[in-house]
Amino acid sequence: MRLVVARCTVVYAGRLDARLDEAIRLLMVKADGSVLVHADGGSYKPLNWMSPPCVLVEREGVWEVTNKAGEKLEITLHEVMHDTAHELGEDPGLIKDGVEAHLQVLLSERPQVFGEGWTLVRREHPTAIGPVDLLLRDHNGAYVAVEIKRRGEIDGVEQLTRYLDLMNRDPAISPVRGIFAAQEIKPQAKTLAVDRGIECKVFDYDALREIDDGKLRLF
Template identity: 65%
Template sequence: MRLVIATCSVDYEGRLNAHLPLARRLLLVKADGSVLVHSDGGSYKPLNWMSPPCAMAEVEPEEHEAAEGTTLIWNVQHAKSEDRLRVRIHEVHHDSAHELGVDPGLVKDGVEAHLQRLLAEHIHTLGEGWSLVRREYMTAIGPVDILCKDETGASVAVEIKRRGEIDGVEQLTRYLELMNRDSHLAPVTGVFAAQVIKPQARTLAEDRGIRCVVLDYDGLRGIDDTESRLF
């Protein structure tokens, strides 16, 4: 992973256009090719990013850009779309690279992990005709608990929590924003599933078009009655 702290401005061009004015920021370039732009606030959510597959090139600024103080430009182009991230760097304060190795992944709390397994095995509890694509579907910003298909064949991302709170809705929102940039998956809708969903989280989820599902842990375990199995 490469970490760069730089005074820079950032422009995102594609299906949406966004501009970040000149400021000091943290730029992350990950081994999978993704590029993320962070500020010193906003917790773990990047201000902007480009998910893989993409390619990054460092180029000299144009004459008018150099006159404005730009010393280097990062052009990040997505391989499957016209989306482009353009980072105009004025000053680099830190630049280092670190080998992190293979990450073992997030180890979930026992109940959450069991809920995920049970729901994946009985995905039809979300709707007739639904089918599992895979558990722990990896994105550039972390794994989605379950990726499945609804009865029409459309992609659905499912985030599972023991207690459904606003942070979980925000997490699923970020996954959906990222996955909907992938033309092979889009359109992707979301399901926020938990044993208990707080009213504020439900309101936020429904406002964003995310379906809320309260999971009956004992009911799912009843479907998965291991004592009555032959094997």
Template identity: 70%
Template sequence: MRLVIARCSVNYAGRLSAHLPLALRLLIIKADSSVLVHADGGSYKPLNWMSPPCRLDEQPGRWVVTGKSGETLTIELEEILADSSFDLGIDPGLIKDGVESHLQELLAAQMHVLGEGWRLVRREYPTPIGPVDLMCRDAAGACVAIEIKRRGEIDGVEQLTRYLELLNRDPLLAPVQGIFAAQEIKPQARILAQDRGIRCLVLDYDSMRGADDGALRLF
């Protein structure tokens, strides 16, 4: 990894065109030749960048980075204040816990909280327009499709609605009910769901991990 502090101007030509006027910035060149141009603010997103795979052509006062599909990042170097390199090695990588797939696993393993005699048909139940997170049957044997989100917004309700519309065309499955489950359900999403006869379920991740059934509330 090479770190350069330089007064530079930058041009990008790819899906769009973008230009950065002359200013002092941090330039990062990673081991795979990818380049990041950072300012001293904003968030983690660079002002401009080139993703790997790419090739860096270093000329005096000018770097030209060319991407896989021909896009180019051109950096004009006016003045270099610092330039240092380090060998960091390969990173062991990030370990995450608490994302949507975990919610799906937990709810799949706790079908009983939905009601007596409910059972899981399968996770990621395939349909032509994408997989239903959980397909199950209630005590009476009727189909129920469950869409799980970390944050329940209108898009998720629309997604579940599409699944239900399609599934209900199949006489072997119909009628299929829907449940919209999320750690947090936005008011607009809740209203839309209820308007469409879809039940809402608020999930509590920590409590589910502890298998505390009281944490699940059906609306």
């Protein structure tokens, strides 16, 4: 990886046309040939860039980065403040913990955490507009649809509402009520859910995992 800090101007012509007027920026050239132009702010997105595979040709203070699709990034260097290269090697990459999926499995295996005598009908219960995370029956045999999120926000409540509207038109399972389950539920989402007669349940993921591991059997 090559790191260059320089006063530069940039022109991009490709899927759109754009330019960057003269300023000091970080130019990052990765081992795969990709080039990133970063300012000292904003988010993780560069001001401008060229994705691999691409070719960088450098001559007389001008970098010309092109790819097969004919896109072109032209960087004119007016003053170079810093220029270093570094061997980084391969990266093992990001490892994600799939919380929502795992939470769904944990809860489907322990429907009794929702209430005494509750049972699982099925996970990913299909409807015309998509699968409901969990379909349960309570101790009276009444159907309950559960929407599971890691962080409960308004759109999750909306989603569950749509499922409930649809499922309550099906005489085979109607009436179906709803539970919005998450590790954390935003106040706005809770307010909306309660207003719509949807129960909110907050679960501690680590505690559920311990139940799953057989360390706790308190329910």
